[in-house]
Amino acid sequence: MKIRILFSLLIIQLNAFGQDSVFIRKIFTEALDRGKAYSDLRELCKNIGPRLSGSANAEMAIDWSEAKFKSYKFDNIHRQAIMVPHWERGTTESGWVTNKKGRILKLNLLALGGSVGTNGLMRGELIEFSSLDELKKATKQKVSGKIVFINKKMDAAQIQTFNAYGGCYAIRGEGAVEAAKKGAIAVIIRSLGLPIDEHPHTGSMHYDNDVPKIPAAAISTKDAEVVSEWLKSETLTANIDLNCFELPDAPSFNVMGELAGDFQNQIITIGGHLDSWDTGEGAHDDGAGVIHCMEALRILQALGYQPKHTLRVVFFMNEENGNVGGKSYAKWVKEKGENHVAALESDRGGFVPRGFSCDGAAAYIQLLNSFSELFKPYDLHIFEQGFGGVDIGPLKNEFTGIPLFGFVPDSQRYFDFHHAPSDIFENVNERELALGAASIAALIYLIDQRLP
Numbered sequence: 001m002k003i004r005i006l007f008s009l010l011i012i013q014l015n016a017f018g019q020d021s022v023f024i025r026k027i028f029t030e031a032l033d034r035g036k037a038y039s040d041l042r043e044l045c046k047n048i049g050p051r052l053s054g055s056a057n058a059e060m061a062i063d064w065s066e067a068k069f070k071s072y073k074f075d076n077i078h079r080q081a082i083m084v085p086h087w088e089r090g091t092t093e094s095g096w097v098t099n100k101k102g103r104i105l106k107l108n109l110l111a112l113g114g115s116v117g118t119n120g121l122m123r124g125e126l127i128e129f130s131s132l133d134e135l136k137k138a139t140k141q142k143v144s145g146k147i148v149f150i151n152k153k154m155d156a157a158q159i160q161t162f163n164a165y166g167g168c169y170a171i172r173g174e175g176a177v178e179a180a181k182k183g184a185i186a187v188i189i190r191s192l193g194l195p196i197d198e199h200p201h202t203g204s205m206h207y208d209n210d211v212p213k214i215p216a217a218a219i220s221t222k223d224a225e226v227v228s229e230w231l232k233s234e235t236l237t238a239n240i241d242l243n244c245f246e247l248p249d250a251p252s253f254n255v256m257g258e259l260a261g262d263f264q265n266q267i268i269t270i271g272g273h274l275d276s277w278d279t280g281e282g283a284h285d286d287g288a289g290v291i292h293c294m295e296a297l298r299i300l301q302a303l304g305y306q307p308k309h310t311l312r313v314v315f316f317m318n319e320e321n322g323n324v325g326g327k328s329y330a331k332w333v334k335e336k337g338e339n340h341v342a343a344l345e346s347d348r349g350g351f352v353p354r355g356f357s358c359d360g361a362a363a364y365i366q367l368l369n370s371f372s373e374l375f376k377p378y379d380l381h382i383f384e385q386g387f388g389g390v391d392i393g394p395l396k397n398e399f400t401g402i403p404l405f406g407f408v409p410d411s412q413r414y415f416d417f418h419h420a421p422s423d424i425f426e427n428v429n430e431r432e433l434a435l436g437a438a439s440i441a442a443l444i445y446l447i448d449q450r451l452p
């Protein structure tokens with residue numbers, strides 16, 4: 001008798017596995033044969049371009065997103081009004097170094113996001129540090145009146161490039177504050193990028209109210225190598241001219257659309273951030289992520305899938321320099337009395353999918369792991385505990401125990417393009433992008449099926 005029950009349970013499980021694997025195959029076929037991800041990303045990158053919070057381009061992108069959701073006939077398309085920081089790069093942005101004999105090296109540089117301007121051309125002796133810790137240990141006398149150059153390399157030996165990025169992140173975020181504490185007049189950092197090339201990489205930085213605000217810029221890794229070489233044998237003067245500035249906060253929006261579920265008030269959010277830095281086209285960061293999620297919803301709809309939970313795609317605004325979109329969304333949906341059961345984010349580029357991470361209890365990691373057989377034919381193999389995403393992160397504060405899933409693509413080339421002028425549509429591969437969208441659609445389908 002017992003054996004018979006076990007046998008029928010096994011059959012039920014095998015049937016579920018069979019149904020799931022057939023449906024997932026349909027998802028990948030739809031993405032690869034009739035996918036819209038690549039052409040949608042082209043529109044976002046080429047017709048609109050970079051989308052820094054508060055800019056006219058960001059507003060254009062919001063209108064575009066809403067129109068796209070309408071064209072795909074998503075349910076309940078709406079916006080959430082928010083106020084976002086508004087920083088602008090301005091027009092002048094140049095820099096060079098000179099030695100005592102008048103030899104010149106022009107710098108490929110970008111002001112860091114949020115930096116103050118130089119108020120005209122600024123000149124100062126350049127002093128190099130190999131890390132933030134080394135700068136912290138230096139005497140005020142040594143640094144005062146100079147321009148600090150922090151030349152910390154991302155660790156090329158790390159297999160997960162996000163770990164190498166994490167190891168350098170502080171020089172960008174804290175460099176200006178630590179340099180100003182020692183009396184420096186400006187800070188220049190080596191770009192947070194892995195290849196040695198001419199592209200400077202911008203990104204967010206911050207000031208402390210009780211420390212003078214000094215200008216901060218990143219130079220290309222190639223320039224950093226040359227400057228460092230020159231500094232070994234001679235004194236250099238850095239010349240920089242930045243006229244970036246901060247404006248009052250500007251009105252903006254998160255924008256969203258849904259596939260209404262049988263349990264309408266049980267929400268699964270999937271999304272990425274619509275804003276990007278103001279250089280390049282925000283193609284991998286995070287054009288690919290928002291397109292992945294919109295395409296995942298479109299695929300499920302095209303296959304006639306009726307979800308149990310409401311599947312909501314959210315294009316968040318202002319991840320790059322404030323995360324106002326993510327923070328406001330979590331509070332807003334809680335106040336509206338919605339019930340959120342899971343969320344997923346794609347914000348690691350549009351590269352070939354490797355799997356998913358989960359920020360959640362052991363039972364959710366187990367659930368994620370149980371999907372690994374179903375993803376085997378598509379070469380996904382990472383199903384583990386890990387980061388969800390910056391935009392969906394605040395949902396944890398409002399919905400205790402909510403599992404947050406992060407899409408994990410291959411990371412080897414991400415820091416070639418991240419926050420750099422090279423983050424353009426041409427550097428995203430059509431098949432890799434489509435496979436990412438299909439993987440996300442498949443995971444969302446499985447989560448929708450398995451979660452109560």
Ligand SMILES: [Zn+2]
Pocket residue numbers: 273285286319347
């Ligand atoms: Zn991003």
